[in-house]
Amino acid sequence: MSVSHHLTDETLHDYATGGLNAAMETLVACHLTVCSHCRARAGMADDVGGGLFDRLEPVTPRVSALDLIARAAHSTDSPEADTVRSNGKSDHGNVVEGVPRPLGRLLPAPLEQLRWRRVAPGIKQYKLDDKHRRDGAFQLLHLAPGAVLSEHSHNDRELTYLVQGSYRDSIGRFQVGDIADLDGSIEHQPVVDSDMPCIALIATQSPVNYSGMIGKIMQPFVGI
Amino acid sequence: MALRKRMGDNLLAIGRDRDEAAFADFYNYYAGRVKSFLMGKGMSDEISDELMQEIMLIVWRRAESYDPAKAAASTWLFTIARNRRIDYLRGNSRIEVELEDEMLDVDSDESETQAGFVDAEQAAERLHRALEKLPQEQRQVMHLSYFRGQSHGDIAQWLDLPIGTVKSRIRLAMQAVRSSLKDENNAAPVKESGSPIND
Numbered sequence: 001m002s003v004s005h006h007l008t009d010e011t012l013h014d015y016a017t018g019g020l021n022a023a024m025e026t027l028v029a030c031h032l033t034v035c036s037h038c039r040a041r042a043g044m045a046d047d048v049g050g051g052l053f054d055r056l057e058p059v060t061p062r063v064s065a066l067d068l069i070a071r072a073a074h075s076t077d078s079p080e081a082d083t084v085r086s087n088g089k090s091d092h093g094n095v096v097e098g099v100p101r102p103l104g105r106l107l108p109a110p111l112e113q114l115r116w117r118r119v120a121p122g123i124k125q126y127k128l129d130d131k132h133r134r135d136g137a138f139q140l141l142h143l144a145p146g147a148v149l150s151e152h153s154h155n156d157r158e159l160t161y162l163v164q165g166s167y168r169d170s171i172g173r174f175q176v177g178d179i180a181d182l183d184g185s186i187e188h189q190p191v192v193d194s195d196m197p198c199i200a201l202i203a204t205q206s207p208v209n210y211s212g213m214i215g216k217i218m219q220p221f222v223g224i
Numbered sequence: 225m226a227l228r229k230r231m232g233d234n235l236l237a238i239g240r241d242r243d244e245a246a247f248a249d250f251y252n253y254y255a256g257r258v259k260s261f262l263m264g265k266g267m268s269d270e271i272s273d274e275l276m277q278e279i280m281l282i283v284w285r286r287a288e289s290y291d292p293a294k295a296a297a298s299t300w301l302f303t304i305a306r307n308r309r310i311d312y313l314r315g316n317s318r319i320e321v322e323l324e325d326e327m328l329d330v331d332s333d334e335s336e337t338q339a340g341f342v343d344a345e346q347a348a349e350r351l352h353r354a355l356e357k358l359p360q361e362q363r364q365v366m367h368l369s370y371f372r373g374q375s376h377g378d379i380a381q382w383l384d385l386p387i388g389t390v391k392s393r394i395r396l397a398m399q400a401v402r403s404s405l406k407d408e409n410n411a412a413p414v415k416e417s418g419s420p421i422n423d
Binding site for chain 2: 003009010012013016017018019022025026028029032033034035036039041043044045046047048049050051052053054055056057058059060061062063064065066068069072095098099100101102
């Protein structure tokens with residue numbers, strides 16, 4: 001996949017330190033799936049964590065190594081619990097065509113068969129969590145060709161992963177696999193420029209600030 | 225990097241033979257560091273010790289999944305500890321790339337991931353030196369973000385610095401590590417034609 005918009009160092013760093021919430025992690029993992037370049041950068045951030053790990057000041061453990069494994073040998077813990085892969089996922093998650101698995105696992109149906117909620121002309125929404133929007137949003141937006149979102153900025157970080165179609169804004173053109181990794185300073189107004197509907201996965205850490213009146217009216221409905 | 229080699233060999237011996245002496249050597253070096261990491265992130269001594277034991281048992285039981293060509297033993301352990309802590313706190317797993325995903329971009333994976341390194345040993349040596357060379361103020365912020373605070377805001381508060389300064393130190397440190405890896409390697413720069421990397 002030819003991807004032209006990538007994750008920032010800051011977001012990759014936060015992913016490596018475990019500082020992102022599950023919604024943000026999902027966006028990062030989707031992009032890392034389709035972008036080997038960012039995957040290499042994420043690996044480097046893990047390597048930095050490993051390198052610094054050796055420099056930590058140790059705190060004395062309460063048990064010895066041999067006591068621990070002796071106890072484990074006699075414990076009733078089912079060995080199956082340890083065969084789960086490190087990310088705890090089974091191999092039987094949802095596989096939705098054209099969707100990276102970190103997102104596919106959250107979808108009960110293929111994209112067009114989701115229960116989209118119409119929020120404005122040409123704009124439909126599918127929420128991926130039920131948190132109040134003041135805590136940030138995690139959702140898919142389904143935008144008709146030619147749809148224009150209100151110009152807005154953000155209080156904090158906004159990640160957008162392009163699942164289908166394309167859009168254009170002041171930053172550039174975003175196509176499938178691209179990620180828009182924006183901080184609070186950027187104001188943008190995405191316009192869908194693909195023939196097919198544009199589907200974007202979006203996570204924010206705090207609600208966006210719409211600058212126009214229509215945006216202010218729309219905000220409670222779109223919830224980004 | 226005698227330590228890296230020794231700890232990597234320990235993991236291989238555990239994976240191959242369930243070698244108790246190798247585990248003891250690995251544990252004696254790292255158990256206290258894993259516990260230190262968990263306590264630094266805000267867990268009590270007791271919970272940290274319990275979780276550390278779980279993490280070290282994962283090492284004992286799953287060492288065969290360690291691949292010395294991919295990462296240092298310390299990196300492998302760090303990611304296990306980080307992920308186990310997230311699982312514990314959140315009740316759901318950390319979200320990661322799934323290597324069997326049919327959408328996985330593998331075309332340029334080798335060239336870009338390895339960036340031309342002869343071997344992982346050489347890459348680790350360069351990373352080690354790059355970390356050594358970081359200015360103290362950058363290393364401090366990196367240490368705090370990996371092993372102490374929950375957010376850049378926490379770190380800014382502790383150091384009594386503007387949050388923008390914390391973020392720029394993190395960014396500078398990551399750039400320094402990356403560019404020193406590239407420079408020393410004399411590798412051709414990763415292709416970024418028409419690809420704005422949002423550094």
